[in-house]
């Protein structure tokens with residue numbers, strides 16, 4: 001895999017500058033859909049909050065799945081995995097994807113690689129396909145597509161109820177989906193480059209549950 005020139009972003013906590021472009025974790029697309037202003041508070045202002053019970057539960061389930069997978073997993077390289085999957089269905093967890101072109105990076109919870117398609121799965125609490133969680137999984141699809149470059153197998157996005165086999169939402173990562181997520185990522189780049197303002201949500205129910213409400217002037 002090609003090496004990249006990277007350094008921490010001087011003002012945005014958790015962001016990097018990779019090959020001259022702001023590069024942010026794909027999970028921030030989920031947070032953007034909840035409230036853009038919370039990104040500003042957490043990563044630009046540097047506000048920290050305690051881990052909520054829901055976050056802790058998510059981390060625990062994630063860890064359990066990871067350990068279970070490792071018991072049976074066979075280590076392999078990315079290119080070997082791509083090659084093998086042309087003939088048989090395989091699965092991987094915590095697959096790292098990095099796209100300097102779009103300025104995004106992250107770990108895909110689980111991916112099924114089959115001779116006809118790739119299914120990119122993001123585990124979520126509950127069974128509601130929110131706009132924000134769809135954006136996050138579409139972000140992984142985009143970074144994966146950019147990583148594999150010239151592959152023409154179909155890419156499918158899927159959301160699964162955490163800790164279960166219940167895939168409650170799935171959709172093809174087609175041209176329309178790609179255009180939409182590219183537009184959102186371009187907006188994120190504008191926010192981090194100071195060309196646009198981080199907008200607070202107008203939904204008071206979100207503020208009521210927000211872990212930043214004690215620090216936010218818009219609550």
Ligand code: SF4
Nearest residue numbers: 035200207210216219
């Ligand atoms: S309190 Fe409301 S406006 Fe402020 S960061 Fe949280 S969700 Fe956004």
